[in-house]
Every structure is written in structure tokens, then in C-alpha cells.
Amino acid sequence: MSELLKVPTMAEFMAQGKQPEVLFWVGCAGSFDDRAKKITKAFVKLLNKANIEFAVLGTEESCTGDPAKRAGNEFLFQMQAVTNIEVLNAYEVKKIVTACPHCFNTIKNEYPELGGNYEVMHHTQFLKALLDDGRLTIEGGKFKGKRITFHDPCYLGRANNVYEAPRDLIQKLEAELVEMKNCRRNGLCCGAGGAQMFKDAEKGDKEVNVERTEQALEVKPEIIAAGCPFCNTMMTDGVKAKEKEADVAVMDIAELIANAQDL
């Protein structure tokens, strides 16, 4: 399958004197993390299917600086930001889509002051727009009637007030969307944000991801849908910790849509 993926780079577009419709910002997790790479590919399949002219930066992409900033290293964050902005501006990028809410938040909110002004969309917003424009069709397929609960990523939900796009997509799958007791603006964090992903948790009586997974399992879902590669890891680990991996899958929304169509 993978050899069928069309993943042009910005450099290739430039060489042909063309501009893609949108830049797909893959992010570090999407590029390197084995689980997140599957999300990246699922999203690319959807882009290919919808015939979207997109490009990636490839080896010219670098960390947005989000974990450094939230760990308190403003220097490193701004170095990363300014370098990335130089690359993006050199390619005259106007529109960016990313499957990582952390990249989404940083580029959308924190880059403009440093000279990077782009229209930035989360992949669920982008897919929703494609659907609304009739450029993409979604069918339930194997997810028809399945119980799916959506875990709101903090950096998509509370941080940027995007709550509906991912839910609209799940409903298009004709699945049964069930909400956890803490959802939308009251959603509980998976435990990865603020650079926690890269360190052990402080002493406590529980891991945050286990707490959140328990909330998800309470509503007896067959699938926990996520919209963030870090949430995905945390929830997957949580499901393993509760020994429920045989019954409950953790999947990104892009994977749900791509799998439904056997892409």
C-alpha cells in the first residue's frame, strides 16, 4: 500500500514553480513515532483520495518548539520558531494543516508575533471542510453502529475551542458517539501536555492517563477516538494498563475515516 502514497515536498513543488493548496505539517510524533506514523499515513491517504494538492517540508521541517516552551525554555522555542518561520515564509506558505494539536496551537497562536502568519487548521477541521465542500465522502463501513467516545485534546479543545469538527466526523461514520463525564471544555488531560510526555510524572497515587482511560472505559466504548498523537499514546498505554486492549481500540479520527473506506 505504502508505495502508492503520494507525498510531494515543498522543494519539489517549488522546482516546478507551483504552490500546493496546503502544507501538511507532519510534526515530530507524526514523523518518528511508530504509532503516530500510522496516523500520518492515514491522513495522507485521505488527502490523496480527495485529490488535494498538498506538500510536506520533509527534512526541512523541525520541531515547532512547543515542548521546549512549555518546559520553560523560551530561547529554544524562539530559535525553533524563527527557523521554521524562515523556511515557511521562503516557500510563501499560506495554509497549514497538521494532525498534532500542539503544532496546531503553536503555529496558529505563537508564530504570528514572530513573523509567521498562516491559516492553520487541525486535520479534523480540514477533513470536515473537505466533507462540507463535497471533496471527500465519508461512509460508516465497519464502524457503523460502533460505540465511539472522543477524548478532547487540551490543545485543540480548551486551548482553541475546537470541539465540534472531530465529533461531526465521528457522526458521519454513522457510529454511536458516547460522551465521557468530562468532555469538551471539561475534558480531562491525558497527561502528556506541558512537556510531561518526555519525563516521568511526579509522585502521586495514579497516572493521569490511567485516570482518563478509566473515564473513557466507564462509557463502555469499542473505540476511543483521539485527535492528537500524544493523547493517542497516553490512552493506548492506559488501555493496556487496564488490560482492555483486546476490547477497546484507540484510534485517530483520520484512521477511522481511512479504515472505514479500506484505504
Added chain:
Amino acid sequence: MHYLPNILFAIALIASIGFFVKNVKKLTRNIKLGKEVDVSDNKSQRWKNMAMIALGQSKMVRRPIAGFLHVVVYVGFIIINIEVLEIVIDGVLGTHRIFSSIGSLYGVLIGSFEILAILVFVSVILFWIRRNMIKLKRFWKSEMTSWPKNDANYILYFEMVLMTLFLVMNATDVHFQDLNSGNVISQFIAPWFSGLSNSTLHFIERGAWWMHIIGILVFLNYLYYSKHLHILLAFPNTYYGKLRPKGQLDNLEAVTKEVKMMMDPNIDPFAAPAAGAEGEVPAKFGASDVQDLSWVQLLNAYTCTECGRCTSECPANQTGKKLSPRKIMMDTRDRLEEVGKNMDAHKGTFKDDGKQLLDNYITREELWACTSCNACVEACPVSIDPLSIILDMRRYLVMEQSAAPAELNNMMTNIENNGAPWPYNQMDRLNWKND
């Protein structure tokens, strides 16, 4: 001697207002110890936020029970204060119920005050029960001992006593009861005093009147020492609250300058500083003490009423970590008060006391437990932003002290060297395509 009550009243009034003004000055001085920050933008949105969140209590009612009870007490407080105006005028002029000359409307006014008074009384009892008998978890966290715990109860007792005095005052006012207009509640209390002579009733009425107004003046001056200060500061605090998306953290300007300089090949790093720049003290990055925070963050600290909604929503706190966003705000206020007292004792200048907000109040363990999820910011009914303080203190730890946890240092080294938080080569970034 005829004017003695008027004079005593005027003295009490002036003294209490004078003391209050003195404390307000101290409060503003302390808040101004914070760094300047530009909040002059988007005035219409700011007024709207204040109207919705503070005046309209929009975030309070997200928790329906506490929210409803709070609205009752809040509306009661504001409306019953019209009565205080009459009491003050009566006290100064020696009149009795001066507004009663407006006729039947007076009965309507006092009647509504009486209904509100009884509603406030009941709500405050329910608040007390929630806090002390049901023992809601957020009121019993580790930071809620000694003063914070007592403070909360003192406020409730104060309100119970004030409402009782108001109703007793009306019930024992023979003339007011005879008019039988507006004594909606007090007519049921009046029989408790039946059989007493008119002069005894008058004595009780006067006693209740005096204790009521003295109580209010004492309460006014209690505010500065109490979490109850939120009744005043909620208004400016919601006005100055964050307008940007919650996920947007500020970019440090001082860093931007240095980064731009590093990236600009035309700038000579060894050039002599520009004229006038020699004396400039290099900016300190982040915050280790209250003076390093912005004045809005300090206003946040004084506004906090320790309700603990932030802490009850915090993922770190929920899973047993030491971090409590409420404690971050309480510590900031306590330290700021300590700095203020230090200045009072040293003719207005701060004398180093060997202490700071970091370590002496807020531990590193608390700071590193934050997931920056913004649940605390979302939960606060008066737009306080504990996350911004946590981030500023992390900035100090990392940029001034290089004191990040080792694992985070690894992550940052990876970003510096490979442009990713993990040790993968940037040249492999597109390998996923062919996996």
C-alpha cells in the same frame, strides 16, 4: 449630649472608611510591584467579559448548586446595600428611616430586602453545611487549613449575623411593624418579642441597628485580610483577564531580541552597546519571586477566593500530585503580603529577607507536575490564570538556573541537535513515507 449618637456614628464611619482607604492604598502599591504589562487592547471585549463573568456570574453557574446559592448571596449583598445607604444617612443626620417618606415604594423596597435577607441567610447556612458537614473535597485539601479554613467560616458567620440583625431590627421597630408595609418576613419574627415594653423594644431595635452597621463597617475592613476581597477585585480581574486563546502563551520579548540578534548575520556580537544602554541591567528571565510577575498576575492572587474549582479540575491534583493551582495563587498572595509588610517595616523599600516565592512557597515538584492543560484557567469563575505563573517560574528554573529535570534536558538537547524531542536525525524525517 443630644448629638452624641450622630457624632459617634460619624467617627465610626470616618474611621472605618479611612482604614479601608489605607488598606486599598497598600493593596494597589503591592499590585504595582508587578511588572508592567500592556492590557489596553480590546476594551469593548474587556467590558463585555466583566459584565458577563463578574456582574453576570456566567462562570459561577456552571456548577449549578454552588452557582445558584452564590447568585442569591451576591444579589442579596448588592441590593441590601441600598438599605445601608439609608442607615448611613440616618446615622449622620439622626433621622429614622429617612427613605420612608417616599411612601408605598418604601414598603416594596424593604419587603424585597427582607426576602433577600432570609434567602441569603438560608444560602449561607447551606454553604456552611457543604463546607463543614458534607465536607466537599475541594474545601479540605492540604492548603485549606488554619487561616484559609477559618477565614471561609468567619465570612459565613458574619453574613448570618448581619442578616439576623437586619431582620431583628425591623421586627422590633414598633412604628415599622404598625405600618404593616414591607415587613414581609419580620412580621413573623416580631411575635418572638411580644410582651416586651415599647422602650425595651426600642432598645433592642437600636442595638440591632448599631450592631448591623458596625458589623458592616468591620466587614468592609476585614476584606483586605480575607479571601472575601474577591467581591471587589472580581470586577477588575475579569476586565484584565486573558483574551487570547487559552493555548497561546506569551512570547518573551527580551528573548525575541536576542534570538533575532543571533539570527542576523549583519549584527556584530562584539559591538559596543548603543549609547545609553551601558547601564541597563540584563533582563531576568522568568519569575522566582512576586516582583518578577506581572501586576495582572498579582491582581489574580488578591482576587482568588480559594473556591478550589481549579484544583478540583487539575489532572495532577486529581491523581495525587502536590500541585494545586489554588495553592499557587494563595502562595503568591502570601508572599506578596510578606514583601509588602517588609516594605512597611523599612520605610517603603524592600529589604532582602533571604526568601522568595520559589522554594520558600512554591516547590519545584509542584511546578513540574503541570500538564499545561488549562483546566484550572477554564474552571476559574473570575478569570484567574494560575498556568501563567507556573510557566514563568519554569522559565526561571530553566533559563536562569538550568534546573530542569534531567529527562527534559535530554528532550531539549534533542530539539537543539536534531529538531525533534527524540534522538532521531532530521534527515530521516520523511522516512515514514517508505516504511
